[in-house]
Amino acid sequence: MTSEQNLEDFRKDRIKLKKVSNKTASAHRIGKGSMARAVKRTLLPKQRNEEFLKMHNL
């Protein structure tokens, strides 16, 4: 079996990520008692992110 075929073997039926909402669940383990969490921000234009999600039916 060639190396390429070996790699293909890892491609199998997988569960898909479930889209429920665009909300963010913040990290509980981070920031407590150390540093305040900065306001959630994203530098990536929203439509670029949405376009990627659409490509994956999300």
Add this chain to the structure above:
Amino acid sequence: MEELVEKYLISYQKFFQVDIVISLLYGREYEILYALMISLNDDILSNEKDLRESKKSINFLEENINIYKNKIIEIFTVIDEKEFEISKIDFKTKGFYLFLETIDEIWDEFLEAYNKLSIYKDANIHEVLLIEFNNSLSHIISYYSQNDNLNLKRAKEHLYRATLDAYKEIINDENHIIISNKELMKSYLEIRLLEQKNIGNKNNNDKLDIIYKYKDIANNILTLLNLDT
């Protein structure tokens, strides 16, 4: 397929290099980490798409990472763009089999836990889990850039950690259900004591066993909340 995996890893490498500059000040770019997770699942590990479609998706992801990089360069006016040039890693010599094999051993459990937490929280971006995912990928890059195979083990451990964190978050949030249900209380005590006994135990089967037991409790909670998946 080799090209695809290499392109994915180079894209992550680019992301990691720029994200580390801004993450301490404003937090990580979770949307891109989420996209990287989707891409690893759908483009590399799943057989649902053909390779051409997967390549298109990874190219798009790479473009998004470049946009992110340019935004950071705009903000950090003192940065010389050359500082963001990624160091060239020879991925091909080690190949991709061990990397994919490592991820494959825990990936389905991780993704299942991620999905359950998404349904429970009604949210798709889980910062804790995505940080662990990021840590896992950073060890994969270290596996290729350094001569230390322990990085593969560490990469897998971060995904174990993320899987456990997802179930523990559900259990922690619904502590009143555990306290008011004798069967769940018994299962909960059993797993906590087992986990304590296993501290330092590196056996993968034992680790998976702990994950299955936490999953069982989380599933019971989700059923009681009518959030079965």
